[in-house]
Amino acid sequence: MSLEAILRTNRVVPVVVLNDVAEAVPLAQALLKGGVRTMEITLRTAAGLPAIAAVAREVPDIIVGAGTVTSPEQYAEAVEAGAKFVVSPGLTPKLAEAAREHGISYLPGVITPSEVIMAMQEGFYLLKFFPASLFGGHGVLKQYASVFPQVQFCPTGGIDQGNASSYLSLPNVVAVGGSWLTPKETLKEKDWRRITGIAQESLGSILTPIRWD
Secondary structure: OOHHHHHHOOOEEEEEOOOOHHHHHHHHHHHHHOOOOEEEEEOOOOOHHHHHHHHHHHOOOOEEEEEOOOOHHHHHHHHHHOOOEEEOOOOOHHHHHHHHHHOOEEEOEEOOHHHHHHHHHOOOOEEEEOOHHHOOHHHHHHHHHHHOOOOEEEEOOOOOOOOHHHHHOOOOEOOEEEOOOOOHHHHHHOOHHHHHHHHHHHHHHHOOOOOOO
């Protein structure tokens, strides 16, 4: 499945930071129970890669990706762990080369028009807009829709249940990502029922119900 297809059918993507690998599988199961069928586990902690491997192995119904990938070496490690897509906060020629080498879906990050153009020249037309809230957010993406009509975005950074639907109303926003679905205190308490509830509340308030036939 292409990255665009993944995001168009999973328009809310939890961005997850884990400190304990043991949390990965029950968290994925809780999100899945709440209707969320994809998750991005970041490589900001040592738990990231083994958590991706655990979810890929034990919760195959959820599409797990690797986030905060900043080097070709991390890209290779994410693929080996079982990530179905890779996300970066930015883009470099070496990361673009790694994406082409490994062949799995890649979502590079951009902010400025020059970065968007560079990404297009590297062959990427589905881009992460990060950190959205600090760089104009909704207003900038609305302008980009006419300047870069061939480009689609997944904004992250400052996205929450209150503003997600505003972003998703834009014609060039295919999905949004955020950490509000997996609050730190809820993970610490291992309150998986609450995670399921947040997922259900978020999808119910942000999206028109999707049928999973």
